[in-house]
Amino acid sequence: MIVNKRDKIIEVTFLLSLKNGFDRVSIKQIQEETELSAGSIYYYFKDKDDILVAMLNKYLMNNIPVFKEVVKNSGDSLMDKLKAAFIHITDSFDKNEFQSNSSTMPEFNYEDYFVLLSSIFHQYPEVRPMFYEIQHSLNDFYGELIQEAIEKGEIRDDIDVKTLNIYIQSLIKGHITLLNQSNFSFEEIVEANLNMIGDLIRKENHINYAAGEVGSIKTS
Numbered sequence: 001m002i003v004n005k006r007d008k009i010i011e012v013t014f015l016l017s018l019k020n021g022f023d024r025v026s027i028k029q030i031q032e033e034t035e036l037s038a039g040s041i042y043y044y045f046k047d048k049d050d051i052l053v054a055m056l057n058k059y060l061m062n063n064i065p066v067f068k069e070v071v072k073n074s075g076d077s078l079m080d081k082l083k084a085a086f087i088h089i090t091d092s093f094d095k096n097e098f099q100s101n102s103s104t105m106p107e108f109n110y111e112d113y114f115v116l117l118s119s120i121f122h123q124y125p126e127v128r129p130m131f132y133e134i135q136h137s138l139n140d141f142y143g144e145l146i147q148e149a150i151e152k153g154e155i156r157d158d159i160d161v162k163t164l165n166i167y168i169q170s171l172i173k174g175h176i177t178l179l180n181q182s183n184f185s186f187e188e189i190v191e192a193n194l195n196m197i198g199d200l201i202r203k204e205n206h207i208n209y210a211a212g213e214v215g216s217i218k219t220s
Contacts, residue, residue, distance in 0.1 A: 006044040006054075008034050014055050018112040021119055022052060052120070056130055060117065064134055068141055078149035079198060085172055086190045090179070111180040142168055155201040168197060 012033040016025045027048060031038055045051045067088055074084030090110050121131050142165045149155045171193045178189055 005034070005036060005040060007058075009036070009041055009044060009051060010054050010058055013051050014059055017055070017116055022055075022116065023119075023123060049124075049126070052124065053127060053130075056120070056127060061130060061134065064137060071141075071145075078145055078154055078201070079194060081145055082168065082172075082197060083190065083194055086175060086193065089172055090176060090186075110176070114176055114180075138169065139165060149201075153203075156203045159201060164201070167200075171197070 009030060013022075013025060013030055016029055016033065025048075027038060027041060030036075030041060030051075034041070045054065067085075070088050071081050071084045074080050117131075121128060143161055146155075146159070146161045146164055146168075150157050150159065150161070175189045175193055178184060179186055
């Protein structure tokens, strides 16, 4: 597969950023790994921040439509779709797509990927709108999945969609950190989270709060 120079610059910057953090990647390092001159790099990008935007578009923004499609087509039930969401969020790259084979380049690692995204969010406020756009899109997506399940009579109809949406997304994001920092297996974490969600949304299972409200998530 032949990779054009612009894509090569983006890919190399991304892989170097996984290892070192984007702020510690220099144009000189990008030159060395791509075997391109500084002039060639600046032909495609006005500066390093311009590379950052392109990198986020390719390795973050472009993953969202793929993620949604995989989840939507994973089965008929909400639980099937949520299982796919847990799995795909940590397996959304085709590792074979990376063309850099230099011995100095790091292998793709999901722990490094999410650490990188977090550091970019905090260190580069100018790109935060991209993260906000993704979050708004995911809010709508999960909300639609929940609403569809309610309308199909698949889950309890007294569940507040927004509250359940927050709960599901918190579990999906949280399992990434737990996976990287504990000795629990991926299967154990996903199964435990899905069981908790299943207990919450089953129509026959209403859990009482200590305060006496019926249902662990209840409309006002």
